[in-house]
Amino acid sequence: MEVKLPNLGEGAESGTVVSLLVSSGDTVEKDQTLIEIENEKAVAPIPAPAAGKIGEIRISEGDSVSVGQVILILDDGAGGGDSSESSDSGESSSQGSKPAAPASSGSAPSGGGPRPGGMPMAPAPGFGFGFPQGMSAPAAAPSNLPSLHDIWIPGAVVHSADSSAAKAGFSPPASPSIRRTAAELGIDLMKVPGSGSGGRITTEDLKAYVGALHQAVEVLMGHLQAMSAGPGAAPAPEKPKPKSIDFSQWGEVKKEPLSSLRKTISRRMTEHWNDIPHVTQFDSVDVTDLNALRKKLAPSYKEKGARLTMTPFVMKALVQALDKHSVFASSLDEATQELVYKQYRHVGIAVDTEAGLVVPVIRDVDKKSLLELSAELSEMAEKAKDRKLSGDDMSGGVITISNQGAIGGAHFTPIVNKPEVAIVGLGRGAMQPAVVGEKILPRLMMPVTLSYDHRVIDGGTAARFMVDFVEAFKEFNEENSAA
Amino acid sequence: MNSIETEVVVVGGGPGGYAAAFYAADHGKKVLLIEREPRLGGVCLNRGCIPSKALLYATHMITEARESAKRGISFQDPTVNLDQLREWKNGIIQKLSQGIAGLAKRRGVEVIQGRGYFDDGQTLRVETEEGQQFVKFEQAVIAVGSQSALPKAFDLGNKRIMTSRGALEIEDIPEKLLIVGGGYIGMEMGTVYAALGSKVVMVEAMEGILMGADKDLVKPVVTQAQETFEEIRTQAKVQKMATQGKQILVQMEHDGEAREELYDRVLVAVGRKPNCADMGLENTQVQLDDRGFIQVDDNMRTNESKIYAIGDVIGGVMLAHKASKEARIAVNHILGDNLKPESFIIPAVVFTDPEIAWCGLTESEAKQKDIPVKVAKFPWAASGRALSFDRTEGMTKLILDPDSERILGVGITGPNAGEMIAEGVVAIEMGATAEDLANCVHPHPTLSETLMEAAEVFYGKATHVASPKRK
Known part of the structure; x- marks a missing residue:
């Protein structure tokens, strides 16, 4: 059977092959990742639609491929695939047989360049x-x-x-x-x-x-x-070609090539950091009572197969704050110079995996219960660790939460996930002396940071958002949080 | 009523018309060729280029034989049998004309003898001896040519007052022949009749003869003509002619003096007029200029989108090879080539003795338009080949771009200049420089060496000319 590039979601029509994980002759399991496709949204693994043996591979790393294009031939023992598959194969294979576009661009050679x-x-x-x-x-x-x-x-x-x-x-x-x-x-x-x-x-x-x-x-x-790329944006000056430093002159070294995911993260982070004037706001939330509530409710959640962490609470508090400050759920359309206010409340959750950072998106957080959110979070985390997130799973967020609470650490300055305009960073909650009324009491304080795009959001707006966000944590009680 | 449908109809079977018809047929078009005369070939073949060259060749023998005496080889005075000469000349015409008819037939080009008359922008009425035929065409090419102009004052209905057409028939050898007009036709026919023994008087209204060519090229021709002709009168004007017995009484003014002289024949060669006056062009959108020539665009198309015109009838230099080139441009456009045609140069040859030939920019044109040029001349007196046949009055010159040294014009005077000018055309069209020409080996001993040596003269290193170093 011909394995074609499936829909990448979000209207994405094409992507670049960042890694080819199988070779001709390999035997693969169903759902085993064949290749990883990167587009502007995400790196998406393309799973094998069936178990079988890899035949001809029609793409190579670096190729640009479009949805519907034949990636490779998989012998699934079914004897050559059905007729509907092969009916449009002529077009597909002719696309596939195109020589890979050379990535050469930019400076004109002074000698005989390609003619x-x-x-x-x-x-x-x-x-x-x-x-x-x-x-x-x-x-x-x-x-x-x-x-x-x-x-x-x-x-x-x-x-x-x-x-x-x-x-x-x-x-x-x-x-x-x-x-x-x-x-x-x-x-x-x-x-x-x-x-x-x-x-x-x-x-x-x-x-x-x-x-x-x-x-x-x-x-x-x-x-x-x-x-x-932007009004008035001068053409980027040619970046000097990076030079390698011989670190071995100072001692033993070990070299490892960057994974494709790491390359993507590297490129994206540089891009986001360069494109967005970042400001980061710091605060702390008293989650003493909330944590007690979480612990109290956890067993009933567990009964329903879900693990109740702090994250669903943060998500709920966040969408409440978003409703009051809708600009935090906006995007800047640089082409039209418009602010696009998103009326939906999809929230991205940064997940730390062995391979690196991925950001699955939980849809319609405002319409979901804590239980539903807990279940979905577990599912996404699982998928992320297995590298089975699809492009759809990782696109469409309006804001992102990066929660390091499970690991440790306090305040940090997360990088906004463009085209979003804000990101919330959570540190590990720790017992701290806090002034409550006239007294100093030990309270569980959770460090909260908010990085935002200063092109779109000003400091005052951000401060007001933070106040309302912190306030929203007080809204949770046994009644509205029960599983 | 008889109606024919065709893709292309060509009106006029001269060197423009038949070239257009054949080229279109070779590209798969259904072509109809209309010619009013019984023979194809037009003026060029029947009463122009070919018969005049035949007569020039034949009569040149007389001059050559006479000249030969000083080299120790003498002949008796020649006897001339005019009927035989005419028959020989007509035989050539017939052979060529039949050849063209045969070529038409083999290409499937249908030839209709008759006069073409446009009823509208897509219909040509052909008046034949059998009656009228209507031709519905997709495209028409007008190539009806031109005829010698005979001013009303000279048109007495007397056949002794001739145009070139009559002169080529050599009915007799007039004792005294007056030629009105010092252009190339007058000069060529004068050369023929002078050789046959006529006393030729040439009258030209302008200050010189052969006005289109550079003076230094014309000079050897004038020197020669002054010997063979009775007289050449420039800035002279014929005012009146009258029949007097078997002669023509001519009144003219020369050097502020009125003259009255008797001539046995008069050749009027004062120019040519287009043949498009009576062909129904008023029924179409075809526009004429103020001199009666058809106006066309770069692709030879008239104001009427389906009608093209080429050759003498659109004016410019009236030369057969210009018409043939324009035929290809017109047909290319008919075939769908919409590119603006490349400019081309048209060589000119005057078949006097000696011949004059030139192409590209002339020295006088450069002077007139204030274009800086450098000129390199090689006199034939330094050519072994010219000396070997006793004709050293010739000259070869190059007109050059002073910066790039590109050859912009070539002028040659001397026997065989007409054959040699083709190399100049190739050099100019190829964008060659004087150096290119100098570096090409030319065979010795030939007149063609003079082109190479003229280029070497430019660099002051011609083998056979000691000249001050130019560069």
Whole structure:
């Protein structure tokens, strides 16, 4: 049977293969992860739809694949799959057989870079293109685009409209066949520098010019993409290529390649940290009574197969605060410069797994009971540890909770999970001397932090949110929290 | 009523028309070719290029034989049998014309003899001897050419006042021949008749003869003509002609002096006019310019979207090879090629003795348009080949872009200049420089070496010319 890329959820149409976990000839169990696909939402494992033996693999790491595309052939012993599967396989396999798009982009090579149509490059040294020296790069985005007319080929003669030949009505020096080809390509030969005697345009010159145009277009596309990433966003300066440091000069080392998930986390965190001006608010919540209530209710939850932790309480308190401060459940649409207020209350829960951080999302927290939330949390945690979360499982959150309480530690500054605008970090609750009324009493205090996107949320708003969030913890009682 | 449907109809079977018809047929079009004369080939073949060249060749023998005496080989005075000469000339025309008819047949191009008349933008009425035929066409190409202009004042209905058409029939050898007009037709026919023994007087209203060509190229021709012609009068104007017995009484003004002279024949060669006056163009959107030529766009299309026009009838230089090139442009457009056609240069040849040929930019045009150029000349006096056949008056010159040294124009005067100019055309169209030409080996001893040596003159290193170093 053909295994196709399933729906990734959230309207995502495609993703990149970050890891290929099976090889041709491998025997796999049903639900065993075949590949991991990364899109802008998440890294999603793609499970085997059935047990069987892996046949032909039609993708490789780094490939961009779209929903419905055939990933590989799985021999499930059923004898070649049903006809409905193969009916659209022609299209799928033709997509699949496309050569992997090379990821090369950015800087134009000064020598013979890839040429369209595989044409051999002119042997002339130093061919390529650039922009004339002294052409400054203005800061404003639109004028930052280089003009195609500025393309020049070093060593070749640029034709002048002031030449005697041009004044006499002659086209630039080139054979009739080259002039014809240029006309067919819509190229003005006046702009094609000629390397022959007297600036005569050779076939190679025309090819070099077409190649330079091609490169220029790629550079321009890069500029345009940089521009569309944000208004006024100047194209990111070329990052210097990272250099390796030889740590072994100071002692023994051990090297381990980054896992694909780690690479994704690394890239995402850098992106979120760079894109969002973070501010973090600190507070503590007195959970002495709440913890007592939790302990009291826990057995009845356990009877119903759920483990009652602090997290469902935090989630409930959080959605209450969100209702009062809806901007914390918003997203900034940078393209349209609009704030999108989400009317649903899906909450992301950061889960620490062996492989790294994943963030499953619990839907409609406002409509669910503590019991339902407890059950779902356990289920998600389980899935996360088995790396079985789907793209759908990890998308659509409006805010994220990162709870380190089970591990330890106090306040920390979590990074906002873009496109969300806020994240709540919880530390481990600890007995502390607290002033209650006129007395100092030992109370169970839970450290709470709130990191938010200062582009969208101001400090006052955040402080008010924090007050209401902390206040919401007092709302829980035996009646409204019973299983 | 007889109605024919065709894809392409070509009106006029000259070098433009038949080229268009054949090219369209070669690309799978159903083509109809309309020609009013019984023979295909147009003016060029029947009463222009070909017969004039035949006569120039034949009569050149007379001059050659005479010249030969000084080299120690003498002939008796020639006798001329005009009927035989005419028959030989007509035989050539017939052979070529039949050849074209055969080519048409083999391509499946149907030829109808008759006059074409446009009823509207998609219908051509053809008036044949058998009656009218209506042709519904998808595209029409007008290639009806031009004819010699005969100003009303000279049109006395006297056949002794001829245009080139009559002159090529050589009915007799007039003792005294007046040629009105010092263009290439007048010069070529004058050369023929002078060789046959006529006393030729040439009258030109402008200050020089062969005004299109550079003066230095024309000079050897004028020198030669001054020897063979009785007289060349420039800035002279014929005012009146009258029949007087078997002669023509001509009144003219020359050097501020009125003259009255008797001639046995007069050749009027003062220009040509388009043949499109009476072909129903008023029933179409086709537009004419103020001189009566059809206006076309870059792709040879007229204002009427289905009608194209090529050759003499659209004006410009009236040369067969220009019409043939335009035929291809028009048909390419009909075939769906919508690209703006590449510009091309049209070489010109005057088949006088010596010949003059040029292409591209001329020196005088550069001067007139204030275009800076460098000119390199190689005199044939330094050519062994020219010396070996006793013709050293010739010259080969290159007109060059001063910066890129690209060849912009080539001019040649001397025997066989017409054959040699093709190399100049190739050099210009290929964007060659003087250096390119200098670096190409030319065979010795030939006149073609003069092109290479002219390029070497530019660099001051021509083998056979000692010239001050230019660069």
